[in-house]
Structure formats: C-alpha cells, structure tokens
Amino acid sequence: MARSVKEELPYPCDLNSRRTYTIMPREESESGKRSNWTELEIRGPIKNLSPSLWSFTHLTALYLNENNLQRIPPDIALLTCLQRLDLSGNKLRSLPAELGDMTHLRELLLNNNMLRVLPYELGKLFLLRLLGIAGNPLQSEILSMVNEVNGTDKLLSYLLDNLTVCPRPPDREWIQIQSQQSRLNLAFTVMSYNVLCDKYATRQQYGYCPTWALVWDYRKQAILKEILDSTADIVALQEVETDQYHSFFRPELQRQGYDGIFSAKSRAKTMDVHDRRFVDGCAIFYHKDKFTLLEDHLVEFNQIAVTHASGSEAMLNRVMIRDNISIAALLELKDTGHHILVANAHIHWDPEFKDVKLIQTIMLMNELESIVFRAQNEKGIGYKTPIPGMPGVPIVLCGDLNSLPKSGVVEYLLQGRVTTDHPDFQAFAYDAFLHRLRDSVRPGQRSPAGKLELVHQFNLKEAYADHLLQYTNYTYDFKGVIDYIFYSLDFLTPIGLLGPVSMDWLKQYKIIGCPNPHFSSDHFPLLCEYDFIA
Numbered sequence: 429m430a431r432s433v434k435e436e437l438p439y440p441c442d443l444n445s446r447r448t449y450t451i452m453p454r455e456e457s458e459s460g461k462r463s464n465w466t467e468l469e470i471r472g473p474i475k476n477l478s479p480s481l482w483s484f485t486h487l488t489a490l491y492l493n494e495n496n497l498q499r500i501p502p503d504i505a506l507l508t509c510l511q512r513l514d515l516s517g518n519k520l521r522s523l524p525a526e527l528g529d530m531t532h533l534r535e536l537l538l539n540n541n542m543l544r545v546l547p548y549e550l551g552k553l554f555l556l557r558l559l560g561i562a563g564n565p566l567q568s569e570i571l572s573m574v575n576e577v578n579g580t581d582k583l584l585s586y587l588l589d590n591l592t593v594c595p596r597p598p599d600r601e602w603i604q605i606q607s608q609q610s611r612l613n614l615a616f617t618v619m620s621y622n623v624l625c626d627k628y629a630t631r632q633q634y635g636y637c638p639t640w641a642l643v644w645d646y647r648k649q650a651i652l653k654e655i656l657d658s659t660a661d662i663v664a665l666q667e668v669e670t671d672q673y674h675s676f677f678r679p680e681l682q683r684q685g686y687d688g689i690f691s692a693k694s695r696a697k698t699m700d701v702h703d704r705r706f707v708d709g710c711a712i713f714y715h716k717d718k719f720t721l722l723e724d725h726l727v728e729f730n731q732i733a734v735t736h737a738s739g740s741e742a743m744l745n746r747v748m749i750r751d752n753i754s755i756a757a758l759l760e761l762k763d764t765g766h767h768i769l770v771a772n773a774h775i776h777w778d779p780e781f782k783d784v785k786l787i788q789t790i791m792l793m794n795e796l797e798s799i800v801f802r803a804q805n806e807k808g809i810g811y812k813t814p815i816p817g818m819p820g821v822p823i824v825l826c827g828d829l830n831s832l833p834k835s836g837v838v839e840y841l842l843q844g845r846v847t848t849d850h851p852d853f854q855a856f857a858y859d860a861f862l863h864r865l866r867d868s869v870r871p872g873q874r875s876p877a878g879k880l881e882l883v884h885q886f887n888l889k890e891a892y893a894d895h896l897l898q899y900t901n902y903t904y905d906f907k908g909v910i911d912y913i914f915y916s917l918d919f920l921t922p923i924g925l926l927g928p929v930s931m932d933w934l935k936q937y938k939i940i941g942c943p944n945p946h947f948s949s950d951h952f953p954l955l956c957e958y959d960f961i962a
Contacts, residue, residue: 466509471495482506493517493537502526516540516560528552529938531636531904539563546570551588552940554635554904556580585631589638593945594937601927603896606959614764614960615923616718619660620772620826620913621953622901623651624943625667625708634950636904637943647948648672652680654948658926658955662759663688663713664772664826670696671705681713688713689724694731694751710772710827712757722767723758723803727795729788736864742856747784750776754792754827758803766960767809768920771796773827775837782852786836787861789829790846793884794865796823811919818885822919824958825888828901828911828951841888841914847879888914891956897928903950904941913954919961926955 452463468484469491470477475498482503489512497518504513505526513530516539523538528549533556540563550559559580561571574583626644631637640646655663663686668677673690681688692709699707714721730748737743754773760766773792776784800819804810810820831837836852848862862882891913900911915922929952933939942950 467491467512477501479503485509488512490514500524500527505529508532511535513537523547523550525549531555531940534558536560546587548587548591551584551586551591551638552636553584554588556584559583581631584635585639588636589640591638594939596946597933598930600929602924603927604924606921606923614761614766615957616661616761616768616959617659617955617957618662618664618770618824618826618913619655619658619953619955620664620666620828620911621651621655622666622774622828622911622949622951623668624949624951625669626672627669627706627708628667629943634903634941634943636941638945641943641945641948644672647943648676650948652677654953655681656684658953660955661715661718662770662824663711664770665711665713666772666774666828667708668711669706669708673709673711677711677713685715685717686713687716687721689721689755689757691726691753691755693753694728710753710755710774712755712770712772714757714759714770718762719759720762721757722760722807723799725756725758725795725799727754727756727773727792729753729791732791732795732865733787733861736861738860738864740857740861742783742858743861746781746856747787750781750784750788752776752788754795756796756799758799758821767803767821769796769800769803769821769823771823771825771827773825773829775827775829775831777830782831782836783854783856783858785829785831786840786846786850786852787858789831789837789840790862790865790882790884793841793886796825796886797884813918815885818887818918819916822916822960823886823888823914824916824920825914826912826954830910833909838890838912840882840884841912842890844885844887845881845883847881849879887917889917890914891922891925892954896925897952897954898931899928899952900954901951902929902939902942902947907941911951911954913956915956915958920958921961923957923959925957926953928952 466487467489468487471494473496475496485507486509487507488509490507490510491514493514494517497520500515500520500523502524509532510530511532512535513533514537516537518541520541520543525547528547531553533553535558536556537560539560543564543566557580559574561574573579573586576582629642631639631642634642668690670692678688688711690709690711692704692707696704696707730751733743733748737748752774754771756769756771758767758769775788797819800821804820813820829837836846836850840846848859897909899907900909
C-alpha cells in the first residue's frame with residue numbers, strides 16, 4: 429500500500445506512530461490518475477514473500493516488520509534504491525550476505541528476531557545510520573558495541589574489518605601501440621599517480637574501505653609496490669605528504685636508483701615546522717641511470733594570481749586563495765643528450781570552480797612556455813620547429829587535473845587555445861587578468877569569430893585518448909577520468925600504455941569504490957611508454 433511519511437521522529441519510537449497513509453479517492457483512480465509511491469508496507473502476518481516484490485526497484489522504504497518471515501531471499505538486493513528496511517518482529521534466524529550489497533541503506537531494523545550471528549557483509553553498509561538489533565540472541569559483545577556512542581559505526585567497522593577480502597584483480601594488460609621496428613630505441617616510461625594523502629584517507633570519506641586498509645603503513649607499501657612494479661623511468665606523484673616524501677618515498681626510491689624533486693602546496697610556507705610536515709604536494713622522480721636533472725621549477729598559482737590580479741574581485745576571492753601548485757623538471761637523456769620537460773600538476777578539486785581550474789591551467793602552460801624558451805636561449809638546447817615561436821623542447825604533462833574530458837581545461841590543452849568568454853569562466857570578471865596574462869607571453873590573438881583567445885604553442889595529445897579508460901578516479905560518489913598524461917605530438921610518439929582495471933572484476937566482486945585492500949588510492953595509476961621522433 430502506498431503511503432506518505434508526514435514527519436520524522438527520532439529513534440527509538442513506535443514506527444507506526446510516524447506513518448500516515450494516503451488513499452487515492454475512487455474518482456481519481458477511475459479517471460486514470462497514477463499514484464507516485466516509493467514506500468511499501470506488507471503485513472499479514474505472512475510467512476513468504478512473492479518474487480514479484482523484487483521488481484519494485486523504485487522503492488526507497490520497505491516495511492516487513494511484525495510478520496512470520498523465517499528467511500529473506502538474496503534477491504532483496506535487487507531493490508537498489510532502498511534506504512529504509514524494517515525486518516523487526518519476524519522469526520529470522522539468518523540474513524543473506526547480499527544484504528551487504530544494498531549500500532544505499534540508511535536504516536536497517538532487525539529487532540526482535542532469532543538472529544545469533546550477523547553476516548560480516550553488513551559492514552559494507554557504510555551509509556547506514558541506524559542498525560537495530562535488540563531482542564536477538566546475539567553475542568553480548570555485539571549487542572553492547574551497538575549500544576555505545578556511535579555504536580552503529582563501530583559495529584559496521586568491526587564487521588567490515590573482519591570480512592574476507594575478495595580475490596586480487598587480474599593484472600592490467602599492456603597495450604602495445606607501435607612495434608619494435610618503428611622505435612628509435614630512446615624509449616622511456618612515465619607514470620602519473622595520485623597516491624591519496626594520508627590525512628584525506630579517513631573512514632568518514634571512505635567508509636566502504638576496511639580500517640586496516642586505510643592505515644598509511646599498509647597503503648604506503650602497496651603504493652610503493654605499484655610504483656616499483658611499473659619500472660617507470662619517470663614517476664609523477666600527486667598528494668604526497670611532505671613528511672612522507674622525506675621519510676618514505678625519497679629514501680625508498682633512492683634505493684632503487686631514483687632521485688626526485690618535491691614541493692608542498694603554497695600554504696606550507698605559512699606554517700611552522702611541525703604543521704608543514706602534513707601538507708601534501710607534488711613529486712617527480714626520475715631514474716638516475718637514464719636521466720640527468722638540469723633544472724627544476726615550482727609554479728605557484730596563487731603567486732601568479734597576486735602578480736596579475738590588479739584588484740580583480742574574482743581573482744582575489746576565487747583564484748588567489750587556492751594554493752595548488754605544479755612542479756617541472758628539465759631532464760637530459762644521458763645516452764643521447766635528448767631533452768624533455770616533465771611537469772606534474774594538481775589542479776583545484778571543486779567542481780563548482782571550473783573557472784579556477786581553467787585559469788590555473790592557463791597559468792601553468794604560460795609558465796612552461798617561459799621555462800622552455802629560457803632553456804633554449806640560455807642553454808642552447810631544443811630542436812628546430814616548423815612554426816616560429818613554437819617551443820623546441822618536448823614536454824610530458826602529468827597530473828590530477830580534476831577535470832573531465834569535456835572540460836575547458838582539457839579542451840584548452842588539446843586545442844591549444846581558449847576564448848576569454850569560454851563558459852568555464854562562468855561569467856566572472858577575468859577579462860583584465862586574462863589580457864595581462866596573455867600579453868605577458870605574446871601579443872593578443874583572435875579566433876576566426878573575432879573573439880580574444882589565450883593560446884599555448886605546445887602541440888599536445890593525450891596518452892589515453894579514444895576513451896581507453898572509463899575511470900582514473902574510482903570512488904563511491906564519483907567515477908570518471910580526471911587524471912592525464914599529455915605529450916608533445918611533434919617530438920614524441922607513444923609505444924604502449926597500461927590498460928584499464930578489469931571491468932569484469934569490478935562488477936563480479938561489486939567493488940563500489942577505492943581505496944580498498946587491492947587498490948590503496950582512490951585513483952588508478954597511469955603508465956605510458958614514449959620514444960623520441962627522428
């Protein structure tokens with residue numbers, strides 16, 4: 429029977445007291461009016477449930493309390509929208525493990541049954557705010573745990589921490605793009621990986637991950653293994669905590685023949701020695717047997733904003749207060765003297781700040797152009813280019829850009845231009861800033877339609893083009909591509925890349941998000957092999 433909930437009362441209470449029923453008048457029913465109901469109550473008392481019940485996948489609440497049910501079929505998990513489930517006052521002796529797949533549940537009432545054990549799979553119900561288990565012959569430790577302050581969370585953590593871990597995923601396949609015969613044999617591999625800073629890896633944020641798999645001592649070893657197994661020549665990491673760079677990543681990777689550069693977000697400069705240890709930033713590691721570091725650079729977006737803001741309210745209130753950074757390393761290939769500029773960026777995260785993301789990216793490309801031109805002029809390095817003013821040093825741009833493939837950020841990087849009235853600027857008054865920034869690099873340019881443009885001269889292509897990956901960031905709340913490796917199309921050619929995580933495995937074991945025991949970050953690492961073009 430359809431009914432509407434007129435008010436919400438705190439637990440414990442008589443659930444019937446807060447539920448009122450709305451019956452459609454006969455005239456409306458006969459006129460063909462359709463009811464819109466998302467809650468269902470079934471009373472009998474009944475002993476069995478009709479399989480047709482599981483077809484009501486639109487339900488958000490199901491009340492089966494005060495019946496004579498002795499079992500709940502596993503098919504109840506087909507009700508994927510269910511947020512409230514009341515099974516109290518039945519004769520249940522066990523629960524199906526599939527109940528743990530109903531991750532939208534906020535309330536699960538199991539009071540006054542005959543349950544002696546709870547399936548560990550219930551620990552996967554990380555959004556659950558109320559778990560009622562009173563009146564069951566459960567172990568005393570379980571009953572006392574749920575009655576403590578934050579008892580539901582504590583019990584769910586206990587169950588999840590003791591749940592058997594699913595089998596490991598199959599290895600990601602290597603996708604070969606070019607044959608051995610087409611190479612110059614100057615190949616090098618690049619990894620980009622957001623490792624998930626320790627301070628962000630909390631049960632509040634990732635409640636679907638066992639507590640032991642969120643602990644940094646566990647995660648750091650899995651992350652290091654991921655890096656070393658890749659045998660990458662260049663490793664670009666985001667969300668590296670300052671203390672972990674110095675105490676873990678650098679010494680561990682130095683033992684494997686790497687050296688590196690690092691910078692924390694700009695806020696670290698305003699903190700005392702103790703607090704700045706926990707600020708995250710970006711790191712680039714390179715294999716010392718293959719590369720020599722010629723220069724390293726730090727790009728602080730808020731400092732560039734200060735320089736060019738000139739009183740712009742949007743610049744001061746939206747851009748300047750974001751302390752994201754990028755770093756860059758100018759490397760020389762030891763055997764041949766070839767040069768490459770590797771950049772690693774972590775752009776602002778908030779989806780509501782598309783303008784900030786785009787402006788930070790424009791700032792970055794301006795800075796990278798300046799770095800290349802200075803190196804060409806001062807060090808005499810670089811290659812002849814077919815277009816005057818085009819940078820003569822190839823770049824590889826890695827990063828967590830927090831931007832989808834259809835965003836203005838990716839459009840600008842791939843097309844090399846963006847108009848000053850692009851929708852991602854969100855109509856904020858950036859015109860004066862953008863003009864000053866543009867003119868600081870080169871005279872103003874206009875699109876064929878006569879609109880002012882900001883351009884960069886790097887002819888870039890994305891390593892994982894053509895939708896090779898469905899996800900680089902994989903959490904319960906968001907799944908999509910926001911991590912990238914771009915490269916200079918005129919100087920470099922991709923040879924191969926690391927394929928996606930098995931979708932079959934994700935579906936078979938109902939992996940709703942990362943991190944988890946098999947993936948220690950909420951991002952999947954990217955890995956690509958390049959060769960220089962003759």
